[in-house]
Amino acid sequence: MVAVMTVVGILVFVIGLLISIAWHELGHLSTAKLFGIRVPQYMVGFGPTLWSRKKGETEYGIKAIPFGGYIRMIGMFPPGEDGRITKRSSSAVRTMIEDAREASYEELQEGDETRLFYTRKPWKRVIVMFAGPFMNLVLAFGLFTTVNMGFGVKTEVPTIGSVAQCIVKAGDPTDKCPSGAKPTPAAEAGLKQGDKVLSFDGDRIRDYKQFQADIRRSAGRQVAIVVERDGQQVVLNPTIAVNQVQKYDADDRPVKGQTVEAGFLGFTPKSEVVRQSFGQSLDTMYTMGESGVKSLAALPGKIPGLWNAVVGDAPRDPDSPVGMVGAARVSGEVFSSDLPGSQMVATFVFMLAAINLSLFLFNMLPLLPLDGGHIAGALWESVRRGVSKVLRRPDPGPFDVAKLMPLAYVVASIFIGFTLLVLAADLVNPVKIS
Numbered sequence: 001m002v003a004v005m006t007v008v009g010i011l012v013f014v015i016g017l018l019i020s021i022a023w024h025e026l027g028h029l030s031t032a033k034l035f036g037i038r039v040p041q042y043m044v045g046f047g048p049t050l051w052s053r054k055k056g057e058t059e060y061g062i063k064a065i066p067f068g069g070y071i072r073m074i075g076m077f078p079p080g081e082d083g084r085i086t087k088r089s090s091s092a093v094r095t096m097i098e099d100a101r102e103a104s105y106e107e108l109q110e111g112d113e114t115r116l117f118y119t120r121k122p123w124k125r126v127i128v129m130f131a132g133p134f135m136n137l138v139l140a141f142g143l144f145t146t147v148n149m150g151f152g153v154k155t156e157v158p159t160i161g162s163v164a165q166c167i168v169k170a171g172d173p174t175d176k177c178p179s180g181a182k183p184t185p186a187a188e189a190g191l192k193q194g195d196k197v198l199s200f201d202g203d204r205i206r207d208y209k210q211f212q213a214d215i216r217r218s219a220g221r222q223v224a225i226v227v228e229r230d231g232q233q234v235v236l237n238p239t240i241a242v243n244q245v246q247k248y249d250a251d252d253r254p255v256k257g258q259t260v261e262a263g264f265l266g267f268t269p270k271s272e273v274v275r276q277s278f279g280q281s282l283d284t285m286y287t288m289g290e291s292g293v294k295s296l297a298a299l300p301g302k303i304p305g306l307w308n309a310v311v312g313d314a315p316r317d318p319d320s321p322v323g324m325v326g327a328a329r330v331s332g333e334v335f336s337s338d339l340p341g342s343q344m345v346a347t348f349v350f351m352l353a354a355i356n357l358s359l360f361l362f363n364m365l366p367l368l369p370l371d372g373g374h375i376a377g378a379l380w381e382s383v384r385r386g387v388s389k390v391l392r393r394p395d396p397g398p399f400d401v402a403k404l405m406p407l408a409y410v411v412a413s414i415f416i417g418f419t420l421l422v423l424a425a426d427l428v429n430p431v432k433i434s
Helices: 002-034 092-103 122-151 185-189 208-216 278-297 299-311 324-336 341-363 371-390 401-428
Strands: 041-055 058-072 153-163 196-200 225-229 232-236 241-248 254-264 267-274
Touching: 002 041, 002 058, 002 122, 002 324, 002 341, 122 153, 122 278, 122 341, 122 371, 153 185, 153 208, 196 208, 208 254, 278 299, 278 341, 299 401, 324 341, 324 401, 371 401
Parallel strands: none
Antiparallel strands: 041 058, 153 196, 153 267, 196 225, 225 232, 241 254
16 A cells, blocks of 8 residues: 555656646746747657647647656747858857757748747846746745645644653753753653643743743743643743753754754653644745755755765765655655645645745746746846947847857756756665655
């Protein structure tokens, strides 16, 4: 049964990914058609075509490798300076440029002269190229909202899950007390599993983060803690100990291997699935977006860890980048786990939302061949033409993005190399949800 559910999880992930890709390309397609650009192809996937059907002037199809997609627009690049679009150079760099230029005109038909992508005003080209990533952002927003408000988010609450019996610093084993270890303030004061904390030192407790912060800044002080136990309010008076506790960064995430001296009570909070309000959901999504930007910027620094995960014996870092194969594997683990059905679905939907957010952020990088690179080219053309108009200089014409194709090949090669490294890590040393 586990094997069957694993396969089901992988298949569901592939379907979700295909929908996300199709949704992305639909953004490009709909806006291109809106602005009169001819689109000969709309394809989900890469490689051999499994199915296609032509409707109107566009061929719609599904290809064998479900890890990408594209639409083909006529005239992505302007003609060369001599007005020609065919190859005419023996230089390797020039050949790259002219290959790209010729490919964007290979399906040119009579009457297409007024339907070329490059002839549209820069703001229209920006909209066409931004529409794809924007569709992923919209889908991520909808999926995150569904999870946060509909299913709920597993959240630490100010209720006692378990009480530690002795004081040990963060990271040390807690299964048994070492010789000479002092009892925790929680144990000495009589805190019990299931106690719901109502107030700390006179302050009403609203959530666990507030409770944790109050404890940390009360080192060495005796405080009054009011808890609800079996329907009755009980007052406890522990003296908060000083201990080495887990350090957190500005985003409230634990810093691996680092501790800080602060107040310590000695308990583990209970976790519950809590539905968020719309405002709380927005805050959560904003935090996710910030984290996504930082993770994207940190990708180069993850390469040594990925390499070690492939060739070394160390366990894979849970924060390591995961590719689509690894994500499919995680989806299979989710569906074969013993999670309740609702949380199984919520976990999968959350993962799909995170993938769509990542697709938005990644595609907005101002590098060719990504959508952000074409957006940057259109914006630069607009600036260049605007400056020429103000200075009463001749119109410089369209910005020839094709000239950046050698750089695009370098960028694409780096992306492919990184993708292959992640793929290898996902296969030989995968990230596991356990």
